[in-house]
Amino acid sequence: MESNLTIKPVTPPAPYLGGKRNxxxxxxxxxxxIPHRTYVEPFVGMGGIFFRRTTAARAEVINDLSGDVATLFRVLQEHYPYFIDMLKWRLTSRAEFDRLRALPADRLTDLQRAARFLYLQRLAFGGKVRGRNFGVDRRSAGRFDVTKLEPMLADIHERLAGVVIEKLPYADLIRRYDGSGTLFYLDPPYWGCEADYGDGFSRADFEMLAEQLSGIAGQFILSINDTPGAREVFSRFDIEAVETTWTIATASTGGGQRVGELIVSGGSG
Known part of the structure; x- marks a missing residue:
């Protein structure tokens, strides 16, 4: 199998609940x-793993059922100059945050929707997707500064060249792209937090996902919070328990909270 291309990691465009920075x-x-020709992420979110990789496969697919996520990456890929023009005059403002949060995303153009989503995610406390609140840190400058954002978004635009962007249910995506040379990285909602990202994933989906992964022709890596339920559902695969920091706890504790995570792997490779 051919070697993958060595690339420079880039910074994801915004914080996102459950991001994998640590x-x-x-x-x-x-x-x-892991040797592979095709790399697929069914739950890409803000690309916490995708953009931080140091190698690129011959074919790459990112997917998220969220229309906001899929639209943002498609706009960054295809309409980058127009998108930057839309962002130029935006400032870090609680009033603007509240105004955009109140707008129904599905009534906006793709450019407007992408700009709204990026603005809200950059400024929302803890990278939350539902129930967003305006994040404040008295020690830091405003988090929506186009002079700093523009070079980062330019890197993302370049990184997305040739990447397939999908908006499919995870099961359909896995069926479509599975094969002997495919590697899936899966970062589903945390166990117990299934509704935090919106509709489209429930507790029952963990068992259905595990069952589907047990029959794929490719290989997979999956990360999830360490809970008895997750350990039971994914017990048929190889599991490594690791410790990481959950930074959303900083508002109440003044520092990150140490939590357990599972890295699950398997497949037919």
Whole structure:
């Protein structure tokens, strides 16, 4: 199987609930160590792993059932200059945050929707997707600064060249792209937090996902919070327990909370 291309990691565009910043080095090293021609992420979110990888496969697919996520990456891929123009005059403002949060996303153009989503995610406390609140840190400058955002978004635009962007249910995506040379990285909602990202994933989906992964022709790596339920559902696969920091706890504790995570792997490779 051909070697994958060595690439420079880039910074994800915004915080996202369940982002893998503190586990990225470990997970990306595992990905780089598994030979594959096609790389697929069914739950890409803000690309906490995708953008931090150090290798690129011949074919790459990112997917999220969220219309906001899929639209943002498609706009960054296809309409980058127009998107930057839309962002130029936006400032970090609680009033603007509240105004955009109240707008129904499905009534906006793709450019407007992408700009709204990026603005809200950059400024929302803890990278929350539902129940967003305006995040404040008295020690830091405003988090929506186009002079700093523009070079980062330019790197993302370049990284997305040739990447297939899908908006499918995870099961359909896995069926469509599975094969002997495919590697899936899956970052589903945390156990117990299934509704935090919106509709489209329930507790029953964990068992259905495990069953589907047990029959794929490719290989997979999956990360999830360490709970008895997750251990039971994914017990048929190889499981490594690791410790990481959950930074959303900083508002109440003044520091990250140490939590357990599972890195699950398997497949037919």
């Amino acid at each position: 586990l990225a080095k470990r997970i990306t090293a595992r990905i780089a160590g």
